[in-house]
Amino acid sequence: MSDISGQKSSPIALEPNYDEALDLSAEAVRAFLLHNPEFFVNNPDILEQLVVPHQEKGSVSLVELQSEQLRKKVRQLNYKLNQLIGVAKQNEKIYRVYTDLNVEILRCKSISEIQYKLETVLQERLNLQSVVLHLFRGPHALQELQRRLIIEKRFKTSTFFFGRLSQHEKQVVFGQETAESAALILLGDNKDMGILAVGSDDASHFTPDMDTLLLKQLQEVLNITMPTLLGY
Template identity: 50%
Template sequence: MSDTAAKQQATTDMLTDFEQVADINSLDVARYIEQHPDFFIDFPELTEKLKLPHQQKGSISLFELQSEQLRKKNRMLSHKLSQLIAIAKKNEEIYRIYADLNLQLITCRFFSEVQDKLEDIMLDRLRLSAVTLKSFSGAHALPEIQRKLFIEKRFKQEFFFFGRISSHEKQLLFADQSVESVALMLLGDRGELGILAIASHDPGHFNPDMDTLLITQLQQFLNVLLPNLAGY
């Protein structure tokens, strides 16, 4: 008996066995095929006989369905890859902006210049809505009562806060500027230097789950820079 005839006979025997077992249903068949993924390799002639429903094309062969699924999967993977590349490029751009900001801050000799540099970079290049640097000392220091308000409410465990703040807090930090979400950071090894507050028009831009690598580096840089500036 030839191999082809043997396979055909085996197929016939298998189908006959299925028919003879009353309690076998379509789920049992599906489980069997799932547990034996090489089933259609052993019986390729069955793939030509199978017809599967398709929403747009009516009935199609198993091979056509598999080909279409592979094309969809490839398109999905290509789309995800494009998204990852776009995110990587955006992250690289943001990293370069922060690196440039740190370099520009080195040239500052006065506290007021730091505020100007932060505004230039963060408003123009990062497209943020507002940035303010509130010191805890000097002529323009944040009043003690407001300082305690922020520390007790926003910095109980961490030197950072990301998210939404109250209208009163917005007014204290940003006056009448547009603010939806904020990043707040205490400055100084013990939080004694001041607060850097950054705002966005986007309610979800600053959130508790965001990555803090770059903003932490900025905080550390300001911790070293600010005590040595005139006018602080």
């Protein structure tokens, strides 16, 4: 198209509208970068020029900030890994203790020998404070009223109890022994043989959500060996 002079007009060069670019929201920029993760790879010069406020170091480059964040994540992952390794080693130790204990109980020739093995292994190798074996029959049997109190309150839905006992319950089960938290195991296929009580000086050692696998195995070994020794 020509102007009044009859000469063709040159195309008008449009300048980029920087005001519109500056109006981009933070969310839009974030969305763009998330959908274009290769942006800084293709534009390394921009990456090196960007600076980010830092509470301790003032302004730092984005590369330096990213490196610091990666180092922090590595430290956190190493810490979690060390925790998991520690838990695994502790679980292996506990597993070996209960395996050895079950074998030793199978070799016992009397109830007093079983009591001694339980005390020795659980107190010395697992650092538990109290181990008491209460029988429901015999000259030293738990009184009927006390037995019913414990069973009706602590064994309503399971043959195991983990947690804290009332002061009266601690007195009945442990006497003067320490038991800030306790594990109670009801013995006998018909729940009529006795209670194995283990106490800790740590109030959080035995908790209701504890796994019962190893104690279940101990319970089964005691249910097999004790009736014969008691003359059931």
